Amino acid sequence: MRLLVINPNISESVTSLIDAEARRAASPGTVVTTRTASSGVAYIETRLESLLAAPAVAEIVAAEGGDADAVLVAAFGDPGMPGLKELVDVPVVGITEAALATASLLGVRFSIVAISERITAWYRDCVDRAGLTSRLASIRSLRDPLRGIGTVQEDFREDLVRLAHDVVEHDGADVVILAGAPLAGMAREVAHRLPVPVVDGISAGVAQVEALVRLAPGTARAGSCARPPAKDNAGLSPALAACLAAPHTTGADR
Template identity: 80%
Template sequence: MSQTDRVTTSESTLRDQVRDEIRSRISDGRYPAGARLVEQRLADEYGTSRIPVREALRMLESEGLVVTVPRRGVVVASLSRADLEHLYNLRESLEAMAFRLAAARATPGEVRSLHRLLERMRAAVEGGDHREIVAVNTQFHSQVVEMAGNPYLGTALQPVDGRLRVMIGINHDYGRQFAEHEALIKAISDGDADRAAALAAAHVDASRHSTLDRYDEHGPAPAPGPVTTPADADLRLLVVNPNISTSVSDLIEAEARRAANPGTEIVMRTAESGVAYIETRLESLLAGPAVAELVAQAGTTADAVVVAAFGDPGLPALKELVGVPVVGITEAALATASLLGARMSIVAISERITPWYRDCVERNGLLGRLASIRSLRDPLHGIGTVQDDFGPELVRLANQVVTEDGADVVILAGAPLAGLAREVADQIPVPVVDGVAAGIAQAEALVRLAPGPARAGSYAGPPAKAHRGLSPALAAALEAAQNRD
């Protein structure tokens, strides 16, 4: 590959990365309608030249998300009233279908999971926490779409919701939304598909009228509260779910945001290939390339990377690939547990997973301090609802490793259990460690310690050599690692 080809590939990859990140920030309200997007500032924030930023903005303009305004430059586009009407019409049909399908096939565990989200929304509404309300609302609807069992529904809804989130700041009738979510859950719980579909259509229609009424009164408005931009954030963490389950990603992201410092930005990514959840060495091997691809796609925009699956798929290789700290939730949980007690035990979600977990403990040099690994024995109903389906049994196992195995510390292992430690800590008489929370805290600490990249030793970048069959992003990341100095 010529030098010119390398530059072209790198700039093309960076362009796509910058485009995706700006699109994400527009969708979640961090870049509200009317916000100026200045090329040089974005280039500085993302660590690129202005060329990929300029190309990314042109692509976003073709999507209708940004516009060029004379004497102002590029700004986040405002949706017209007609745009809103068209988008809401489409969303109404898709949401009604999702809720109809979900009601017809929902499991008790999935219904309990929706109730947990409802309680989180209640607390956020009472506390006036706008960002938490938006996050829970998004998680609620994405979980229903996953429950529907039609993978194309999510693909169809994503761009519609993304465009509508540009207007998120002008629709905050949270009391109504809460009541409607409660009624929707009741319809799903009752298995009444027709009622669920009708309520979903009415839910979207009410949102449409509320948004249009406020639009008519005020016009487009930015999201309420302070807007965090990359320049405001102390650091930026890329959190990667090596499983393909978006319901697990929702759990990971929620716990990561709770665990992170206020100035930390969490960027969540989910593997595009692999298995629903990883239980074996082979499944971990399959996850490695998917994780490497996600990390490569992030380029130089993250200050650290957190691999959020117990077992840390691909972790040693990722430490060679990038010049920033890479933390696995397994090594983070084990390191944290080793500071809290002499002997530790792991509570796992399946028997099949325990040999691999034991390998992971041995790889981290802590097998001599492992008291036991105990696991659930019953089949899982859904990977995103393990906490709701087996919460009491997980607590029983945690207490059992203390009383019978002599554990000083309990690790609740696996991304599907993210956040559970916070809820059950008062039911277990020893410290309880959450891998996601530990991973976030240790990644933040490593960034602030600023130890520098590995230029020698076993985690130094690989030697330069020919390659083929790699994606442009991974090829660019590999070449950057080979030339790290």
């Protein structure tokens, strides 16, 4: 199984965290290829920054996604989703939707622990888009400025664990999601310190896409995730233009 993992942030230090956790979570025989966005911001906190990241992610998906068995978009908030599902004929999954789906199977109500206060509004939008707002117990976040995006785990580990305890004790969470690629791998290191299941978006994403590939459910040839109709375009990269020029099929073509 060939898995393409994309960091929508431009931070190579975060890509290293993502790659390490993806490889730990992958099944034997899964080949993980990790890529970093060529444009955008160091880490995404807002809707605008997510919008800026989406074109860079789309470029990587267009260039390499067709050669993979699945694509994982590895930033909480899933920049470019769900539109990226229309681009290639393999499963394209974001770590937010993977984490939310996993948490929903582990408990009734879940909480999200985030790395900044500004990021929480965007995360609420993502939960709402997934139709899971009624199951969201809370979102709690760090309040102090980050010293480095690649060192958040080391700098704020105890604060993050405290927040995880708070959402269980005060907000009624059955499951805790440690949100964001900078926290990749932390869940497996602190799970023994928490009284409820802890979900990591990267490992959840790897497990979910592996399951989708094994299920072989077919591709979207109709519906809202089918490829867009062919039409004139301008200013696109050769890879994106080629994807958009691929034959458009409908249910009648089956």
